[in-house]
Amino acid sequence: MKIISSYLIFFVAFSVSISAQTKSSFVNKKYEYKIDFPAKWDIEQxxxxxxxxxxxxxxxxxSSFLVNARKDPSFxxxxxxxxxxxDITAELKTQFRKVVLLESDYQTYEEMxxxxxxxxxxxxxDDKIxxxxxxxxxNDYLYLIQAMTLQSDFENEEGVINSAVYSFNYLGASSEYTxxxxxxEQYExxxxxPDGWKKTLNAGQVGATTSGGAVSMFIDVTLDREYAGMSMLDYPVESFTEAIQKQYEDGKIIESRRMPINGISSIFIKHKFKDKGTEVTMLHYFLIKDSKLFVIQCTSPSSQFSTYEGTFKTAVLSLRL
Incomplete structure (x- = not known):
């Protein structure tokens, strides 16, 4: 991954000889952020x-600490x-010895x-860190905030590091994906x-629709012991196509196959049916993880499907389990 690689190469190259310009609050006007450091920390730009x-x-x-900002329209x-x-772990292993990923989590910070x-x-x-x-x-920025400390000092430094990290404040315009x-948290x-769609929350089902409601995307989760230790590789594709054909008797299966979504096996089905005289194209994605069945359903009038097909794919591939 080129984005990550460029950061990590820089990380091992920078000098830790720090200048004496110390501030409790640092504002980076050019790269549009503000962050607070303890008053006794030294800062270098x-x-x-x-x-x-x-x-x-x-x-x-x-402890050492850095904030790196990279701007690119592709972001x-x-x-x-x-x-x-x-990918990030693999890059770190080229820079340090005995690298082990201890924790990994997708969080939300300032609604992002x-x-x-x-x-x-x-x-x-031979320092253990x-x-x-x-x-x-x-928007156009990718920010990396990184802290490094000796393992023996981590307990004393953790609170200070967290305070600095979570003081980070983006000063630019609101991001379009906010x-x-x-x-x-319940289903992990x-x-x-998709950006600009109206989000809908109903019990276990979560989704979003376009302003007119004709195009939609929903995800439904079912927790059941039956799925313990199972994956979609344990189920024949035909069992799902048959179930859909029974539900939509006047419909037609266009495509059905296995496909991975971020390393997890899924069953993908594309079919068409009539709804009040209008032909509709629907996509289904079925996944299983940790005793949970995830079903993603994307729906659009067939006349508009080509317009939204890429939008559906991008949203589905953003799924993290």
Whole structure:
């Protein structure tokens, strides 16, 4: 992953000789954010004060901290739940010894997705360290906030690090994806519904529709012991196509196959049917994880389906279980 690689290469290259310019609050006007550091931390702006792509801070003890901002028009519309912890782990292993991913979580910060990672590792000097990373997109920016400390000092430093991380404040315009990111703590998944659609929450079913309501996307979750230890590979595709044909007797199956969604096996079915005289195209995605059956349903009048097909695919691939 080129985005992640560029950050990690920089991380091991920067100097930790910190200048004496100390502030309790740092505002990066060029890269549109503000963050608060403890007053005793020293701050350096790299490559220069005029272009502070990276802000490096160091505590009086052993902790180092950085905020790196990268701007690229291709980042617009992306969010942190599209990043892969596996890719980031692989990159870190090229820079440190004995890298182990200890924690990985997709969180929400200021109503936006945030990827949090915690690693243990060893330096070339045999120091045992913890590395904490936080990734978030804001419009054209990808921000990486990273803290590194000796494992022996982590208990004392953790509160200070967290206070700095969660003081981060994006100063630019609101991100276009703010309103339609959804995370279910109960069923342990997140998904990003299409931008501008109206989000709907009904019991176990969550979805979003266009302003007119003719085009929609819903996800339904069923928790059942029957699914324990199972995956979609344990079920024949035909059992799902037959069930759909029974439900929509006048419909027609257009396509059915197995497909992976972010490394998890799913069964995909595309079919058409008539609803009050209008032909409708519907997509179904079935997945199983941790005794839960996830069903994603995307619906559009067939006359508009080609317009929304890419939108459906992007939203489905944002699913994280």
């Amino acid at each position: 790299l490559p220069s004060k005029e272009d502070p792509v990276t802000v490096v801070a160091k505590s009086p003890s052993t 617009k519309g992306k969010n942190a739940n599209q990043l892969s912890a596996n 997705p945030l990827l949090y990672l915690k690693f243990s590792a060893e330096t070339d000097d 913890f590395i904490l990373q936080y990734y978030m997109f804001r 309103s339609n990111f959804y995370r279910s 998944y997140s998904i990003n519904f």
